[in-house]
Every structure is written in C-alpha cells, then in structure tokens.
Amino acid sequence: MSSGLGTDLLARLSRATRRGAGSAGEIVAVVAPAPVVPAARLVAACASATPIVLFQAPPRDDEEPLGIVGFGEIARVEGSGPERLVQVTSAARKLFASLREERDADAGSAPGPRFVGGLSFRTEAHHEPPWTSFADASFSLPRWIYVARAGEAWLWLLVREEDLASERSSIEAELASIEAAFVAAAQPAQDAPSHGAGEGAKIEGTSREAFCSLVREALDAIRAGEIDKVVPVAASRVCPTRSLDARAVLARIADAYAETTRFAVQRGERVFLGASPERLISRRGRVLSTDGLAGTVRRGEGDASLVRALLASPKERREHALVVESIASVLGPRCASLDVPETPTIRSLPNVHHLWTPIRGALHDDTHVLALVEALHPTPAVSGTPRDRATAWIAAHEPDARGWYTGAVGWFDAAGDGDFAVAIRAGLVSEDEAWLYAGAGIVEGSDPPAEYAETRAKQAPMLVALGIV
Incomplete structure (x- = not known):
C-alpha cells in the first residue's frame, strides 16, 4: 500500500476544519x-494504538458481512445497573449529534462511524477480578475506525476540532503505524509460536469433580421445579511461562474460525476476545435476524452418525426448543412478521456441531438495536429458563465471576442499526494470564460427566489460540 492514505486523510481533515468552526466539543x-x-491481522500488526476493538461478522445468506476495527478512542459511553443500555443509548445519541461527517465522492458509500463494545452477563454492584476494568456496559467510539464490506474498505479518523492542533503530531504517528499495519496485514498469515503460552504453562480452575457437583445441584433444582434449564460455566486460568500477546491470539482464532463472529474489546491491559458461533440480534432498518443455538456434540470419527444422534436426541432437542421458544416470545410482539423454522438444522464448526434455528423478522417500528439486546439478553442458551430464576441460581451457585462471558458484544450506529453476538467461545487475555470459560445447558436427562466434556470441547478453540494444545 502506498503512503497516500495518510496524506489523503490529513488533507481531508485540514479541508474539513477550514470549512467553518463548529460548536465546542464537535467531533x-x-x-x-x-x-x-483481514480485520484481525490488521489488529495484530498494529501495536501502537490502544485501546482496540474488533467485530468481524461471517458471510451469511443475503447479507453483506461487515468488519470493524477500532484503534484509540475519541469517546466512551458506559452504563451500570438495570438501566445500563438506556444510559448507553442516551449518551451515544448526544455524541452522534455532535459528530460532523465529511465525505468526498470516493467515500460516499462508506458505512459511518459507530460504537463498538459490549455488556456483562449480569449487572454487578462490584466488579471482581479479573473483570474490574469492564463496566456493566461499555462502548467505544474509536479515533480510527476501519470498516470493510464486499471487497471495499475505508478508514475513518475522528478528532475534536479544538484538539486538532495539540494532537497533530500524535495523529501523524498513529497514522504511520496504521499504514505499516496495512502492509503487514496484507501478507500471507504466519503463525508466531513465540506468542503462545509456552511449554509448561499451567491451567487452573474448575475441576471435573467440582463441575459435576454443580451440574448435580442444577438437576436437583430442576427436579424440584425451581427451574427448567440452567447453564453453569466452568472457568480456567492459564498461567503462561512467557508473555501472552492478545493481538496474536486474536489473529490465530480469527483465521481458524472464519465462519464465526470474531470480536475483541480492550479495557486497560486486558482484552476480551473470541469467536462466537451465535448471533444475538442484528437490525438493519426494520429487518432483524437472530439465532437459536443450543444442543451440542463434539466432532469426531463418524461425524455423520454424531449429527444424526444430535438431531434425534430428546434431551438436546428439548434444550434447543427452550431457547427458540423464548426468542420467539420476546420478538413476536415487536414484529410485523417473524419466521421461525419448525425444526432445527445443524451448525458445524471445526470442533463441535450445534442445533441451529435461524430466525428472521420485520419490526413494527424503528426500535433501537440496544432495546432488542435488552429484551433478548440473556437468552436461555446462556442462562436458562425461566430466565430470572435461572440467572439467580447462577449468581448463587457459580464460584467464579464470568464478567462479560455470555454477555453480548457488537456495534451500533447513529440510526440505531447494529449487530450483536453472544459472547461465547471467548477468553480474557493479558500479558501474564488468560481466563477461559465454557458453559453447558442443563435440563432433565443431563449427564454430569458428559456436560463437563462439553465444556472442554468448547474451550478448545481458545486453548489452541493460546498455544496450549
């Protein structure tokens, strides 16, 4: 790539600021x-601009996948407690109102600036380690926003007009780093073993015995009629023998799981990253899309027979049906039409098969995507049913804080459109440790050792990305 991108952006910024003074605080x-x-390779190649965010949707039928990378931060909006997403929506609207886009003809079709971030599984009065830097809901409006779709890409630069003079030199240095990262990201992928956890890395956390005991407690609650389904989570702490590079971990998992939604959100020195197979909600105008994803089998020899057994399993079908019914009951009243297939199909990933029901609909009105996230989250796929009782059971019984794991990650724009994934197949990575998580849906008929084995299969992608297996 030529260095013309940097010269071009700075020239456009100079023209935009000469066109007239804006109000105080205008972006x-x-x-x-x-x-x-590739979005994740761009992140891995650019080590100088922080914090980072990334959201890379996979190809889907009749839908253009959108890739977003953010470097630095011009603004952040956060919320806490039961009104967390209402607070985020209100603060974001004020910031979008202060934002002035300047486009030349060659960038007229570029998707506009957007917030990228996520929210925790449940709200907390106090955030326990390792999640102390992650608010109940937190979204960044990056200083640099790379957006790509359908063979086209653009780079946005966002600056507060009154800060331009004082920040000019830092903007130029960041831009040079990003330009170099474009060159590096365009090269063929090369794994870097030195970025792995290293030989002798230790894994601590929920033992087989402890998780099986948790499952048995869940089954007791189900048989007592307290809940119908619950999704406990097993946590693992990886202690490496050498420093971890979260950006390299992200690049490896993104290359290996191109059919998933790849994501990353950095807060402080920690990066929450992963490759989720499950969409929570997408809104484009009044068109919405979501996934019912529950029921899992580990891949292995005789894959075809494993798929047949998954489709025929009463336990797995019951677990899946609870998820689909819950999603339909939430979205049905909000939609003029809602297409919910009667039977699930199979979503296959390199390590597991899932029962999958894609759900599509048309909204009655222009409901903001964050209102849809609020209505759907957490789905029975990550909490259980009834939702409130299952979430309360998790709070009372899970020994480790799950933070943003099984929360939601995604983006939203000024129009209220957005795309969110359920934050699973994920981990929280810093230089000196990584926390990994995996859950299993427990219903009547669940077998504790089999459920523990399912959590091991679900953690495998992150372990490989960390260089453990």
Missing part, C-alpha cells in the same frame, strides 16, 4: 478508501 470525522485486509 469531525473524515474518511478515505483503504485496502481490504
């Missing part, structure tokens, strides 16, 4: 065409 956003490169 000027300029954009220029950029090379198309």
Whole structure:
C-alpha cells in the first residue's frame, strides 16, 4: 500500500476544519478508501494504538458481512445497573449529534462511524477480578475506525476540532503505524509460536469433580421445579511461562474460525476476545435476524452418525426448543412478521456441531438495536429458563465471576442499526494470564460427566489460540 492514505486523510481533515468552526466539543470525522485486509491481522500488526476493538461478522445468506476495527478512542459511553443500555443509548445519541461527517465522492458509500463494545452477563454492584476494568456496559467510539464490506474498505479518523492542533503530531504517528499495519496485514498469515503460552504453562480452575457437583445441584433444582434449564460455566486460568500477546491470539482464532463472529474489546491491559458461533440480534432498518443455538456434540470419527444422534436426541432437542421458544416470545410482539423454522438444522464448526434455528423478522417500528439486546439478553442458551430464576441460581451457585462471558458484544450506529453476538467461545487475555470459560445447558436427562466434556470441547478453540494444545 502506498503512503497516500495518510496524506489523503490529513488533507481531508485540514479541508474539513477550514470549512467553518463548529460548536465546542464537535467531533469531525473524515474518511478515505483503504485496502481490504483481514480485520484481525490488521489488529495484530498494529501495536501502537490502544485501546482496540474488533467485530468481524461471517458471510451469511443475503447479507453483506461487515468488519470493524477500532484503534484509540475519541469517546466512551458506559452504563451500570438495570438501566445500563438506556444510559448507553442516551449518551451515544448526544455524541452522534455532535459528530460532523465529511465525505468526498470516493467515500460516499462508506458505512459511518459507530460504537463498538459490549455488556456483562449480569449487572454487578462490584466488579471482581479479573473483570474490574469492564463496566456493566461499555462502548467505544474509536479515533480510527476501519470498516470493510464486499471487497471495499475505508478508514475513518475522528478528532475534536479544538484538539486538532495539540494532537497533530500524535495523529501523524498513529497514522504511520496504521499504514505499516496495512502492509503487514496484507501478507500471507504466519503463525508466531513465540506468542503462545509456552511449554509448561499451567491451567487452573474448575475441576471435573467440582463441575459435576454443580451440574448435580442444577438437576436437583430442576427436579424440584425451581427451574427448567440452567447453564453453569466452568472457568480456567492459564498461567503462561512467557508473555501472552492478545493481538496474536486474536489473529490465530480469527483465521481458524472464519465462519464465526470474531470480536475483541480492550479495557486497560486486558482484552476480551473470541469467536462466537451465535448471533444475538442484528437490525438493519426494520429487518432483524437472530439465532437459536443450543444442543451440542463434539466432532469426531463418524461425524455423520454424531449429527444424526444430535438431531434425534430428546434431551438436546428439548434444550434447543427452550431457547427458540423464548426468542420467539420476546420478538413476536415487536414484529410485523417473524419466521421461525419448525425444526432445527445443524451448525458445524471445526470442533463441535450445534442445533441451529435461524430466525428472521420485520419490526413494527424503528426500535433501537440496544432495546432488542435488552429484551433478548440473556437468552436461555446462556442462562436458562425461566430466565430470572435461572440467572439467580447462577449468581448463587457459580464460584467464579464470568464478567462479560455470555454477555453480548457488537456495534451500533447513529440510526440505531447494529449487530450483536453472544459472547461465547471467548477468553480474557493479558500479558501474564488468560481466563477461559465454557458453559453447558442443563435440563432433565443431563449427564454430569458428559456436560463437563462439553465444556472442554468448547474451550478448545481458545486453548489452541493460546498455544496450549
């Protein structure tokens, strides 16, 4: 890539600021065409601009996948407690109102600036380690936003007009780093073993015995009629023998799981990252899409017979049906039409098969995507049913804070459109440790050792990305 991108963006910024003084606090956003490169590799190649965010949706039928990378931060909006997403929506609207986009003709079709971030599984009065830097809900409006779709890409630069003079030199240095990262990201992928956890890395956390005991407690609650389903989580702490590079971990898992939604959100020195197979909700205008994903079998020899057994399993079908019924009951009243297939199909990943029901609909009105997230989260796939009682059971029985794991990650724009994934197949990574999580849906008929084995299969992608297996 030529260095013309940097010169072009700075020239556009200068023209935009000369066109007239804005109000105090106004954010000027300029954009220029950029090379198309893998989003996660761009993040891995650019180590100088923080915090980072990433959201890379997979290809889907009749839908353009959108990749978003953010470096730095022009603003952050956060919320806490039961009104966390209402607080985020209100603060974001004020910031979008202060944002002035400047586009030349060659970038007229570029997707506009957007917030990227996520929310925790449940709200907490106090955030326990290792989640102390992650609010109940937190979204970044990056200083640099790379957006790519359908063979096109653009780079946005966002600057508060009154800060332009004082930040000019840092903007130029960051831009040079990003330009170099574009060149590196365009090269063929090369794994870097030195970025792994190292030989002799230790894994501590929920033991087989402890998790089986937790499952048995869940089955007791189900048989007592307290809940119908619950999803306990097993946590593991990886203690490496050498420093971990979260960006390299992200690049490896993104390359290996291209059919999933790859994501990353950095807060402080920790990066929450993963490759989720499950969409929570997407809104494009009044069109919405979501997934019912529950019921799992580990891949192995005789894959076809494993799939047949999964489709025929009363226990797995019951677990799946609870998820689909819950989603339909939440979205049905909000939709003019809702298409819910009668029977699930199979969603296959390199390590597991899932029962999958894709759900599509048309909203009655322009409901903001965050209102849909609030209505759906947490789904029975990550909490249980009835939702409130299952979530309360988890709070009372799980020994480790799960933080943003089984929360939601995604983006939203000024129009209220957005795309969110359920935050699973994920981990929290810093230089000196990584926390990994995996859950299993417990219903009547669940077998504790089999459920523990399911959590091991679900943690495998992150372990591989960390260089453990």
